[in-house]
Amino acid sequence: MFLKVSLATLLVVLGLSTATPVGAAPVTVTNGTQFKDTSGAVVHAHGGGMLKVGDYYYWFGENRNPDNTFRAVSVYRSSDLRAWEFRNNVLTQSSNPELKLANIERPKVVYNSSTGQFVMWMHKENGKDYNEARAAVATSSTVDGNYTWRGSFRPLGNMSRDITLFRDDDGTGYMVSAARNNADLNLYRLTGDYLGVANLVRTLWPGSSREAPALFKRGGKYFLLTSGATYWQPNQQKYATASTITGTWTSPTNVGNSTAYGSQTAHVVAVQGSQATSYLYLGDRWAGAWNRPVNESQYVWLPLTFPTATTMTMSWYPRVSIDTATGVVTGVQ
Numbered sequence: 001m002f003l004k005v006s007l008a009t010l011l012v013v014l015g016l017s018t019a020t021p022v023g024a025a026p027v028t029v030t031n032g033t034q035f036k037d038t039s040g041a042v043v044h045a046h047g048g049g050m051l052k053v054g055d056y057y058y059w060f061g062e063n064r065n066p067d068n069t070f071r072a073v074s075v076y077r078s079s080d081l082r083a084w085e086f087r088n089n090v091l092t093q094s095s096n097p098e099l100k101l102a103n104i105e106r107p108k109v110v111y112n113s114s115t116g117q118f119v120m121w122m123h124k125e126n127g128k129d130y131n132e133a134r135a136a137v138a139t140s141s142t143v144d145g146n147y148t149w150r151g152s153f154r155p156l157g158n159m160s161r162d163i164t165l166f167r168d169d170d171g172t173g174y175m176v177s178a179a180r181n182n183a184d185l186n187l188y189r190l191t192g193d194y195l196g197v198a199n200l201v202r203t204l205w206p207g208s209s210r211e212a213p214a215l216f217k218r219g220g221k222y223f224l225l226t227s228g229a230t231y232w233q234p235n236q237q238k239y240a241t242a243s244t245i246t247g248t249w250t251s252p253t254n255v256g257n258s259t260a261y262g263s264q265t266a267h268v269v270a271v272q273g274s275q276a277t278s279y280l281y282l283g284d285r286w287a288g289a290w291n292r293p294v295n296e297s298q299y300v301w302l303p304l305t306f307p308t309a310t311t312m313t314m315s316w317y318p319r320v321s322i323d324t325a326t327g328v329v330t331g332v333q
Contacts, residue, residue, distance in 0.1 A: 026323040027082040028332060031300050032262070032285060037076060037084045044074050046284055046297050049108035049165070050269045053143045055079050057269070057324075060107045060120070063089065064294045069127045070104040073120070075144050081271070081280075081322045087144040091120070095138070096149035101127035104136070106212075106266070108165040109143070110173060112194045118143050119194040121175055123163045124152040133159035135177060137195055155188055155197040162211040164267070166245075169217070174201070174245060176213040182229040185210050187245075201246050210238070210252065212265040218279060219309055225281070226252065227264045232288030234259040241310045256302075256314040262289075263300035273327025279304040280322070280329050281314055303329045 029035075035043040048061025056077040063074040072089035091107070093099050103125035111118050117139045124136040136152035154160060160177040167173050173190035175197065185204040188197045204210075210226040217223070222242045228235040237260040238252035263283030271278045281304050287296035301320050305313045317331030 025080065025325065026321055026328075027080045029082055029301055029320045029322060031302070031318055031320065032298050034296070034298050035084060037086045039086065041086065042295070043076055043084050043086075043299075044295055045076060046286075046294055047106040047266055048282070049106075049267045050282065051109055051111070051143075052269075053111070057081055058087075058109070058143050059084065060090070060109050061266075062105060062107065062294065066293050066295075068103070068288075068294050070099060070102045073104060073107045073122070073147070077144065080324050088146070090140065090144060090147045091138055091149070095147070098124075098149065098152065103127050103130075105161075106163050108163065108267075110165045110167040110194065111143075112173070113171060115193050117141060117193075118147075119165075119173075120147055121163055121165050123161050123177070130161075133161050133181075135160040135163060135175070139195070150195060155186070156200055158186055158200075160186075162213060164213045164215055166215040166217075168245060174215070176204075176215055176224065178211045178213075178229070179203070182211050183207050183209055185213060185226065189246075202249075204240070204249055205252060208252070214265045214268045214281075216268045216270065216279065218270075218277075218306065221310055222249075223268075223312060224249065225255070225265050225268060225312075227260065232286045234262050234264055234285070234289065236260070237265055237314075239312050250310075253311075255312055257316070260314075261300055261302070261316045268304065271322065271324055271327050271329055273323065273325050276327040278327055278329035279306075280320070303331050 044063035045059045045061025063072040065071045073091040076084040105123040107122040109120045120138045124134045134152040137150040138147035140147040158179045163177040173194040175188045179186045187201040209229045212227040214225045225239045240249045242249045267282040281302045283300040285298040319332040
């Protein structure tokens, strides 16, 4: 005689969790605010990046001390992009002696399917001045686990400040960083394990002083969104496009208003659902602009719209409606 047992009961007997993420439904995010996590604490993911693993979006970013030096790279997760659960300080001052006095900015994480490692790149300074201008790398076998410091360096001897990562459809990794005292943007191809730089693909718009890069792909076209270099003060964001990432890029074109609605590019996340794939601009409203510590900074998230395959617009909305199940993201007045 066989006993009929439900799958849920069997999983409990085997000691396996049946927990699932909170079901996604349309939510509203208010702009120009400090976000709170599910415990009520302020979310510190400044200058951050985001990637989706399974049902969750993981948001990594800067968590700083009151004097603006490095405290941690913190990570949060959410299934709906509003309810953020703090997961871990994945990199801290105790992770490596090099981090005891440092500035760590703009951490970005991608997954390397060939090595099974989550790879983080970031901008590293010595905590005293901005003369180091180094890129740094850390890795983990789990997205929100403790990351192992792999070191810092100047890519091919070049200065490296504001930084972003991009994993193309074929698995090739790329890194973009501000070089030559922010005068240039360098586009690099990464090694197969994403731990180093294989070659400099090209220097984009030499002497144009662009920073805060965010690289994404839509409909087979590559978009690179950047800001000007005006310290903490917001400025005009611009974007460029290319048919191939290693090919010719267009000249940068203005997007949004003259201050990006009081923000600076951090990342662009694709929200893919059952009805659409939307692209959401994640920006920082830096508290340094009003002489306050970085951890008092606010967030500005706005939907990007695409009138044609190679043009992009961004308008201001005080709130944004996000439905991660359908992929529909819209501005709300």
